[in-house]
């Protein structure tokens with residue numbers, strides 16, 4: 014070890030010891046552990062990565078950043094407080110002592126991460142944990158280093174003053190919550206919040222991909238500032254001690270600031286760029302987009318999506334186009350997202366924004382069809398502003414993956430459609446059509462769609478009203494019985510367990526709907542908000558259940574107690590299919606009395622054991638607000654029917670509902686519904 | 698190591714803590730005497746690189762203190778007037794830490810730490826937390842840290858203030874022993890300390906140099922001006938306001954005063970052989986003497 018290294022290590026070790034062996038250190042750790050264990054006793058996150066990227070991570074980095082400011086100042090003023098400063102300033106040392114002590118404060122603070130890391134590890138899984146730990150540690154280190162350097166610099170500059178501590182704390186309060194309240198966390202203010210409490214750009218499936226370079230630039234900004242501020246503290250001490258301008262420290266101040274500034278400017282310009290492009294997402298209004306489709310209709314799509322080179326995604330589409338009007342047409346209008354460039358087609362194409370006009374070689378008679386081939390390609394990114402937050406990458410095709418939903422018009426749609434209006438994604442559904450989607454992805458990428466999988470990377474349906482396509486490095490799929498699971502890699506094992514329950518339920522319930530042809534169920538754990546259309550049947554033979562991956566734990570509760578959730582997903586699909594519900598999302602829906610759903614859920618869950626069904630129905634009644642008893646009566650009536658007539662009794666009730674729904678009109682009270690059940694099943 | 702001070706001034710606003718001091722300290726043990734506020738600490742803080750002077754120049758062993766403070770620090774041991782240590786470390790750890798900062802190689806460091814602990818008589822208490830030390834023990838630890846690294850120059854600002862007589866003498870002897878090979882600059886109020894140990898000394902008064910030379914020369918300054926005079930208790934105030942009273946004692950209802958004055962006080966003083974303290978008072982208290990002359 015060189016002389017210099019020895020002094021660094023010694024100063025670091027001594028400062029660390031002085032910090033950690035002080036009585037406040039274990040006390041603070043105990044309080045900290047208690048606070049964290051209490052705050053996160055129920056919910057930490059779906060995975061270790063979600064936990065450390067979400068509230069747990071933000072709170073630990075944010076709260077400890079305040080401590081870093083204070084501890085930095087405490088360390089910096091230690092020699093002055095103990096009157097050791099006059100002695101040590103006559104020792105032949107340089108900046109290494111300051112730097113080593115500052116390092117010791119950062120080291121000491123990093124021990125506060127032990128509890129959050131343990132909490133995250135408990136959530137698991139291990140690969141999610143190991144994947145996120147480096148990023149989390151880096152973020153925490155940079156934040157603590159920056160805050161510690163501020164504390165140091167303040168004391169070096171202003172001297173050992175008591176008022177520095179409240180001023181530092183006030184600055185912390187001002188920077189984080191106030192900046193958020195004043196600006197709604199918008200724009201550049203998100204950069205100024207060094208506590209990172211505002212930071213939540215994480216999704217289970219995409220990690221931080223959707224936030225683009227922002228997190229890295231944020232880190233860069235504060236790493237640069239930490240260096241600059243620390244170098245400034247060194248400069249001030251050196252200038253005092255050597256009585257000349259410390260050139261190296263001065264250079265480092267400038268280098269740190271330049272590094273931070275360029276990072277900050279890039280951050281700002283990225284936000285501005287995205288902000289300019291961003292589509293405002295407003296969930297309040299849901300009127301239908303204007304659709305002019307009275308002339309042309311597409312009867313069949315065959316799309317070959319070649320994503321192997323994600324820098325240049327390429328789509329080869331074959332469409333069967335039909336003239337649905339009453340006049341012959343000589344051209345056809347299609348809608349395709351404007352960033353997707355048509356590079357080849359079987360017919361001459363002219364383009365105006367999202368609109369394609371195909372010149373037909375000869376007029377197409379009413380009712381006649383023609384096949385059209387279009388090849389289009391392009392990487393693109395659509396940013397959406399949710400409420401007041403930062404614009405977020407929402408629909409995209411490019412390096413990192415694809416997230417393509419009907420709202421963005423990633424495959425040619427018939428007629429003129431308002432793609433700019435992403436609020437109205439539900440209206441992007443089209444008339445049922447044959448759809449075949451073949452996808453090629455880079456190695457390691459998973460791919461999923463709402464369409465039933467029929468082969469490796471091939472999805473197909475006969476009556477598809479919309480189609481999404483998602484390909485991501487973290488996406489994994491698995492087949493569990495008739496259930497296709499698509500989930501982020503870290504959640505796949507859990508998703509499979511749920512899928513098994515869906516599969517068993519499907520097996521038990523589909524026999525009650527003999528007219529329904531359900532081949533399977535797609536259970537997709539994706540991420541919230543981009544506009545999935547869970548209420549629209551994916552295809553007539555496949556049930557689609559999309560669930561927000563970040564909230565997988567809610568599934569536990571749902572599956573345990575909430576018959577409504579389960580009923581509304583599997584049973585609604587069954588009822589809808591049985592009735593042949595209209596595609597039109599605004600049309601009136603028909604639902605069975607919910608006590609029937611409750612009974613069917615209990616039946617499926619308890620594998621037909623009448624005593625257990627009774628207990629489940631009772632437990633469910635008790636779980637309702639006010640310990641509802643009303644539900645018992647009709648559900649108990651169904652149980653009686655089941656006990657006396659078995660499945661046939663229940664089948665009779667379902668058959669009657671399907672064949673003559675009107676017979677239930679006016680039957681609303683629990684007593685009346687129970688009596689109706691009994692009458693239909695011929696049971697007293 | 699020779700210290701050369703040229704026209705050194707340090708101003709705090711309108712306060713002239715040092716005002717054009719020029720002094721040569723040839724080496725050996727050198728005393729710095731002066732009343733409170735005379736500028737002793739200020740001068741020493743400039744020498745040990747803690748303070749930048751307003752003007753003037755100081756070289757230590759040929760090294761310019763302002764230009765090359767790092768070089769000075771490498772050869773320096775300093776005991777400030779007031780100081781402290783990290784209270785939760787023990788003396789051994791504290792010294793070991795300081796030894797590292799003073800760039801003493803590891804093996805040598807352990808030996809030196811043990812040696813200085815022995816020198817200041819702290820070996821038995823070396824494993825106790827410094828926070829539990831008495832004032833005198835802390836003072837001794839201060840001495841120990843200054844000795845670490847075998848400095849060529851030892852600057853000592855009133856080190857004996859908190860020591861008991863035994864430790865004081867011990868320390869004085871230690872300084873004398875050390876000063877054989879190097880320069881020791883000792884500031885103090887206690888003339889006896891200087892008398893017993895210094896080969897050269899300077900007296901500061903209100904930021905100016907009032908005397909520089911050997912102890913013998915300082916004694917000479919008082920020759921012929923030291924008197925023993927017996928006064929009535931009622932005359933005391935009058936005499937004390939006019940001349941420097943070195944000491945006093947009561948002899949059979951009358952008070953016998955030892956005074957420094959240019960002329961025979963009250964005309965009935967008996968001239969006596971001067972001492973160092975008389976010399977010190979003669980140079981540091983000259984203002985009062987002039988005043989007295991004017992009045993008579």
Ligand SMILES: Nc1ncnc2c1ncn2[C@@H]1O[C@H](COP(=O)(O)OP(=O)(O)OP(=O)(O)O)[C@@H](O)[C@H]1O
Nearest residue numbers: 709712713714731732733734735736737738739740
């Ligand atoms: N930081 C300061 N600001 C203003 N005035 C100061 C400062 N330090 C010292 N002084 C003034 O400078 C003068 C010399 O002070 P200094 O401490 O050098 O005296 P000293 O000889 O060491 O006294 P003592 O024997 O009491 O220790 C005093 O008048 C003091 O008030």
Ligand SMILES: [Mg+2]
Nearest residue numbers: 737738739778
């Ligand atoms: Mg002093």
